[in-house]
Amino acid sequence: xxxxxxxxxxxxxxxxxxxxxxxxxxxxxxxxxxxxxxxxxxxxxxxxxxxxxxxxxxxxxxxxxxxxxxxxxxxxxxxxxxxxxxxxxxxxxxxxxxxxxxxxxxxxxxxxxxxxxxxxxxxxxxxxxxxxxxxxxxxxxxxxxxxxxxxxxxxxxxxxxxxxxxxxxxxxxxxxxxxxxxxxxxxx
Amino acid sequence: xxxxxxxxxxxxxxxxxxxxxxxxxxxxxxxxxxxxxxxxxxxxxxxxxxxxxxxxxxxxxxxxxxxxxxxxxxxxxxxxxxxxxxxxxxxxxxxxxxxxxxxxxxxxxxxxxxxxxxxxxxxxxxxxxxxxxxxxxxxxxxxxxxxxxxxxxxxxxxxxxxxxxxxxxxxxxxxxxxxxxxxxxxxxxxxxxxxxxxxxxxxxxxxxxxx
Numbered sequence: 029x030x031x032x033x034x035x036x037x038x039x040x041x042x043x044x045x046x047x048x049x050x051x052x053x054x055x056x057x058x059x060x061x062x063x064x065x066x067x068x069x070x071x072x073x074x075x076x077x078x079x080x081x082x083x084x085x086x087x088x089x090x091x092x093x094x095x096x097x098x099x100x101x102x103x104x105x106x107x108x109x110x111x112x113x114x115x116x117x118x119x120x121x122x123x124x125x126x127x128x129x130x131x132x133x134x135x136x137x138x139x140x141x142x143x144x145x146x147x148x149x150x151x152x153x154x155x156x157x158x159x160x161x162x163x164x165x166x167x168x169x170x171x172x173x174x175x176x177x178x179x180x181x182x183x184x185x186x187x188x189x190x191x192x193x194x195x196x197x198x199x200x201x202x203x204x205x206x207x208x209x210x211x212x213x214x215x216x
Numbered sequence: 217x218x219x220x221x222x223x224x225x226x227x228x229x230x231x232x233x234x235x236x237x238x239x240x241x242x243x244x245x246x247x248x249x250x251x252x253x254x255x256x257x258x259x260x261x262x263x264x265x266x267x268x269x270x271x272x273x274x275x276x277x278x279x280x281x282x283x284x285x286x287x288x289x290x291x292x293x294x295x296x297x298x299x300x301x302x303x304x305x306x307x308x309x310x311x312x313x314x315x316x317x318x319x320x321x322x323x324x325x326x327x328x329x330x331x332x333x334x335x336x337x338x339x340x341x342x343x344x345x346x347x348x349x350x351x352x353x354x355x356x357x358x359x360x361x362x363x364x365x366x367x368x369x370x371x372x373x374x375x376x377x378x379x380x381x382x383x384x385x386x387x388x389x390x391x392x393x394x395x396x397x398x399x400x401x402x403x404x405x406x407x408x409x410x411x412x413x414x415x416x417x418x419x420x421x422x423x424x425x426x427x
Contacts, residue, residue, distance in 0.1 A: 120327065
């Protein structure tokens with residue numbers, strides 16, 4: 029068995045099918061949206077607070093490993109990665125270019141988690157851990173979609189503390205959305 | 217929808233450096249800065265859809281050494297380029313040596329904001345640990361025989377020492393003319409030089425123009 033030698037990778041922002049690309053020890057996702065599309069806004073949970081990264085025309089922001097984050101309209105759950113995630117938003121005349129970059133080096137141990145919290149009282153509704161380092165990135169996104177669908181069909185969507193009902197969850201690939209997931213994607 | 221729990225406050229109220237492209241923050245990244253699990257550098261450059269121009273060094277063209285020979289890459293706006301760990305690479309008129317890094321290097325040129333002249337040339341590198349290192353090498357320009365290599369144990373010695381290591385690599389190579397004479401093909405190679413033009417001797421400045 030031989031491993032192909034790749035001396036360089038080129039990834040053009042806004043091109044491709046919108047899926048994640050694994051280039052050597054980096055995972056890269058990029059997409060170009062219309063200026064009129066709802067912004068992909070980053071929310072982070074830090075010490076019980078939900079914080080929003082301002083939607084400026086240019087942003088380069090680091091989401092530290094271990095911090096649960098959600099990107100509105102991109103994936104419908106809170107993701108926690110072991111590694112840092114770099115988020116870049118570049119508004120141009122012809123659209124908005126989004127980029128996410130994750131290095132696959134870094135801490136050897138740890139799992140990725142998918143979680144949901146009550147939007148009203150902040151209580152954790154459900155969460156699930158996944159060994160992404162072992163099973164890979166594609167398996168993680170497939171697993172996240174399975175978890176989102178399980179969440180949508182479960183009582184866990186209703187907060188036992190305050191009774192609020194969480195909107196529908198959704199996965200990463202919008203082409204796989206069912207009707208409930210489409211509703212969820214437009215809501216949060 | 218999370219307004220009910222707070223999107224309690226904008227992140228900038230409680231966190232410094234939340235946007236690395238902010239004018240006050242970007243200055244911290246003019247060379248290299250260890251930030252979380254990455255080492256980040258952000259350079260202000262003229263960035264268009266066709267090319268990247270360093271005001272002091274000209275057009276930014278990287279060259280990669282492969283088993284099939286040298287590959288030249290034109291960097292341009294909105295194109296991510298990743299040089300995987302272990303691949304010798306250099307930038308013409310910018311690096312007077314071949315850089316061989318155990319870590320991947322990722323380049324992302326972002327065009328200027330409307331009304332601005334310079335864009336942001338973002339360079340990311342994973343933080344080396346343990347025995348992970350980098351080296352500054354010289355190869356014969358005629359036959360690609362390795363002439364000289366200076367290794368710096370970045371993982372053990374830390375990022376702060378890389379500029380001194382680069383300088384020492386260039387100094388030790390340039391110190392003896394025999395280093396520049398290829399033992400295989402007899403070609404006489406030009407002097408090496410550092411990334412920072414202010415370190416150039418007059419002879420190194422000449423070499424920078426050459427290669």
